[in-house]
Amino acid sequence: ETRNSFLMNEIFIPVIGIPAPQGSKRHVGHGIMIENSKRVKPWRQDVKEAALTHYDGEVIDQAVEIEIIFLFARPKSHYGTGKNAKKLKPSAPVFVTSKGIGDVDKLQRSTYDALSESSGGSVIKDDALIVQNRNMKRYCVQGENPGAKITVRTLH
Numbered sequence: 001e002t003r004n005s006f007l008m009n010e011i012f013i014p015v016i017g018i019p020a021p022q023g024s025k026r027h028v029g030h031g032i033m034i035e036n037s038k039r040v041k042p043w044r045q046d047v048k049e050a051a052l053t054h055y056d057g058e059v060i061d062q063a064v065e066i067e068i069i070f071l072f073a074r075p076k077s078h079y080g081t082g083k084n085a086k087k088l089k090p091s092a093p094v095f096v097t098s099k100g101i102g103d104v105d106k107l108q109r110s111t112y113d114a115l116s117e118s119s120g121g122s123v124i125k126d127d128a129l130i131v132q133n134r135n136m137k138r139y140c141v142q143g144e145n146p147g148a149k150i151t152v153r154t155l156h
Helices: 040-052 105-117
Strands: 007-016 025-029 031-036 064-072 130-139 147-155
Touching: 007 040, 040 105, 040 147, 064 105, 105 130, 105 147
Parallel strands: 064 130
Antiparallel strands: 007 147, 025 031, 064 147
16 A cells, blocks of 8 residues: 555644754752753643644544645855855754754654644644654745744545
8 A cells, every 4th residue: 555545634833033942841840840951831832823824624533644844044154255154154064963953752752742633732632643743844945934844634
């Protein structure tokens, strides 16, 4: 059987914002744990709002495949100087590999939570329903905003 014979429905959710990795939590007393990164909450909010804007169906309660392309703004060092300030250097990378941005699995974790009803999202019941994923982090190309392109496909 081909992979596509399992697909039922596809939902596309473009998110504009700055993807943030969900890393470790720290204990603040009385059994309360809080997220270490201050960037996670705004990112989750961006994902939740985009999901509400682009998907108004029932919360999905079946196996899904999720594909996420995380998009990051390029640093100034990727561009030339002077009259070449708007021109990308030939050496500028396509993919984000700097440690400061975070691992793709930690970016994925914060995003999955924002999609999951169990964490306040509106697309899937719980991230345990995600049975297959494909994720990538790269720099924006001309005309793209930082954020993510999320595709959720129901499987049967």
